[in-house]
Amino acid sequence: MVSSAYRFGIEEEYFLSDAASRGAVRKIAPRFIEAAQAAFPEELQREMLQSQIEVATPVCERMTQARHSLRRLRAGLAAIAREHDMLLLACGTHPSAVWARQRATEAKRYDGIMRDLQMLGSRNQLCGLHVHVEVPDEDQRISIMVRMLPFLPLLLALSTSSPFWQGRRTGLMGYRLCAYAELPRTGLPELFADAADYRAYVDTMVAAGAMRDSSFVWWAIRPSDRHPTLELRVADSCTRLDDTLAITALYRCLVRHLARKPGLNADLTAASRALAGENIWRAQRYGLHGGFVCEKRRAMLPVGQVLDEVLALLDEDAAALGCGLDLAHCRSIVAGGTSADMQLAIFEEARAGTGGQNAGLVAVTDWIAAQTRTDDADDDGFVPKGANLLRGAA
Template sequence: MDYALVQRPKVDGLRTAGTFKFGIEEEYFLVDAETKSVVRNMSQPFFEAAKAATDGRISPEFLQPQIEVISSPHDNVADARAELRALRRTISTVAAEHGLAILAAGTHPTAAWRSAQQTNKERYDSVMHDLQMIGQRDLLCGLHVHVELPDPDQRIDVMYRMLPYLPLFLALSTSSPFWQSRRTGLKGYRLAAYDELPRTGVPDLFRTQEEFDAYVTALVRAGVIADSSYIWWAIRPSLLNPTLELRAPDSCTLVEDAIAIAALYRTVARHLYVNPWRNADLDAVARAIIVENKWQAQRYGVHATFAAEEGAMTVAEMVERVICDTAADAAALGCTAEINRCRAIVGSGTSADAQLAVFEAHIQSGSPGTALRAVTEWIAAATLQ
C-alpha cells in the first residue's frame, strides 16, 4: 500500500468520520495456460513484464506459484473495482504471452504442495527456516483489505470490536473446497491449512495499543519474531501503513465478490469507529463463540449457522442485521450497492459452491481428474469476468 504515514489530530469527545481510504491485496495462483496446473517456478521474464505493465503493483509471494497484486488506496469503491479488474486483466494478458494464466481462489484444486518452490528472498528464507514443512504447505491465496482509520491509534480498539464479524467475511469469500486433488468437505479449506502456522486465527482480546505493543515487544525481545509483520492473524494492524488489515477471506474468484467484501469490511470499520460502544464488552465467552463460528464458516460457507449467546443465526440473517446496522455508514461511504451484493452471494453461493457444482456436473460422465480440470477451467474464466 502507498499510504503516507502522517500525524493526525486527535479529537476530544465524539470521533469524527473521515474518508476511510481502503486498499485491496489479492493473491493468485500462476498456472500453465493449457493445463491450468500450477507452475513449479516463477518465470522471471513474465514477472518483470507484469511488474512494468502494472506500474509495480505486483509482488512475488512466499511460494513461487503465487503472485500478489496491490491496489492503490481508494476512497471511491467504483475506482477500486475498476483498478482491481484492470490489474487482473493486465496480468492475464502478460501471462498469456508467456504461456501462463492466473486463478483467483483460496486453494488450487489439484496443486501438490510438495512440488512448490519457495521464492528466493531473505525474509522468506527466515520464515521457511522457522516453519519447516508447515511453510511448504502454505500454497494458499487470500484476500487482504486495508482500511485507514481517521485516528490510527484506535486500530487495536476497532480490531477488538471487529472480531465477531470475521466469520461472516470468511463465509462470504469461501473459494477453497479442494486440496491436493480431493474434495475436502469444507467450503473454505484454506484457513484449515493456514492456521497450522503460528500467530494465526482469531486474535486474543487485546483492548489497547499498549497491550498489543507489550505482546509484540515480548516476542521481539525473545527473538521469536523480528517485528509485528510476522503476526498473521485473521485481522491485524499493519506495520507499514496506518491501516487495519483484514486477512481472513479467501481470494475471491469473482471481482464483484471481492469488492462486496471489501466494501462491507470498510463499512463495518467506519461503523465501529464512530460507535465506540458497539461490541465494547467482548469477553472469553464471546471469543470462544467467534472461534466456533469461524469453523462453521470454513465448513459450510454461506450455508453456515452461527452461534450467539441469544441463539442461532444463519449467515443470511447476519448479513441482513449488519446491512441494517451499518446503512448510514454505507451511504456515507457511497457503497450501499456493493454491500447489498452480499445478499446475492448468500443467495447464489460463493466460488466454493460453484466449483463443487462444476465438479458434480462433470464427475457424472468422467473421471475425477476430468472433473477437476473442468473446475480449474471455470476458475480461470471466472477470474476475468
C-alpha cells in the first residue's frame, strides 16, 4: 500500500528566450500571456522579471501525478511560446542573458520587492525548482527544516544547471545561488530551537516593518504559513523532467524519514551549520565531481558515496511513498551528469567546431529548449483540476 501522506507539489521556474537571437526576451507580448493563462489557468504564474515564468502542479499524492502534470505543462507552454517566437528553457541561469536589459513585471507585490531590492531585483535572473511536502504540524515542520540542513548540498549537487552567467562560463556548476545570495534572507536557515523560536523571528521582522510576511523569507528551505508544507528551494530548475522528479522523490523521502526519526540530526551545532554551508559551496563549485565534508568522520566523501549512503536509509520511505523508480534515477544523474555537465560539454564541442563563443551559447540554448519540451503522452497519473495548494507562494 502506498501512503497518501506527505502530499506534495512542485513549482518550476522557466526562462523565455527569443527564438531568433536565443537571448532572454525583454518584454513578453500580452497575447502570449493570454494564451498561456487560458491554457493553464490554475497552474501558471508570472515572475518578477518578464523573461521568466513559473508553473505549479496541483497537490499530488503519487509521483505519476506529478510527472503527468509537469509533462503537460512543459509541452503545452513550450508550444505556446514557440507560436510567439520564443523558446522555453528550464535551467538555473540563462546561458546568454544580460541582467541590465531585463524588465520587471508590473504587479503590486513585485513593484514593492523591486523598490526594496533596487539593482539586486534586476539581477535576480535566476530560476529554481521548489518542492513542497505536506507536514501539517508546525513544530515538526521547523524541526525537519533544521535537521534537513546536512542533506541540502546533495539535493543541490544533483540539480546543478547554471554554469553560465551573462554569456560567460563561470567555472562553477551551479552559479545560481551565488547571485541569489545577494538578496536578504537567503542561504541556510538558522538553527531554530522550535516553532516558537522561528515564530519570534518572523513576528519581530513583520512588526518592525522589515518584511510584510513570512513569504519574504527566501531561505534554501522554509516552512509555509499559507500552506501546511515545508518547501525546498535550494535546487536549480532542472532541464530534464526525470531529474526534477528524482530530486522531488529524494526530498519527499527525506522529509518522511526525518519525521519518523526525530533523533536524526537533532544535535546539530553552529559548526554543523557552517559545514553544511561549506558543502553548499562545494556543490555549487564542483557539482557531482567534488566531495562533501563529513562532520562525523572528519573526511571528504565523494558525492556518489554520499548519495548511496543516503539512499540506503530511505528504502522503507521509498516503498511507502511509491518513489522507488524516481528515486533510483538519482544514481543515473551521478553516472551521466547533471544539466550543467551537458551544457558545458555541448558548449565546448560547438565552440571548438566553429571557433566561436556565440555558437557555443546558441548550441547550449537549443539543447536546453529541446530537453525542456516533453511529449504530452497520457499516463496513469491523472491530476484533477481544482484548488492548488501552492498558488501564491513566492
